[in-house]
Amino acid sequence: MGRNKFSILLYIIVGLAMIGLVSSLINNPGKFLISILVAIGVAFVIFMIFTRILHNRSPGANDEMKKYRRAAKQSNRKYTNQNEHLRKRTTKPASPLKTRKKRRHVPHLTVIEGKKTNKDNDDRASN
16 A cells, blocks of 8 residues: 555656646746756766766776676687688588589389289279
């Protein structure tokens, strides 16, 4: 039940803020734009301060990241070179002399020799 009250309160606050923004935009648009730009500037300054603090707090992480990037680049170079060598090995130039297709030889089929004359068609079931 507390969560439902919180969501209703949040909708009321957002609705009042929208009404205030629209009325401020209608009554004094110049002041509205200046206040929006000031809010964006303050948010940017706060963001930069926090990023500097967090960046300076863990200087070892930067060194670790440099080492990781160097190792990743080295690994990438190693494996791309191997792939190029494999491609060169597997692709053989097609010789113009071998244009015939090979015939398949199926080893499990055999020829049974027998009589090939049809003397009597009486043995057939269709007659």
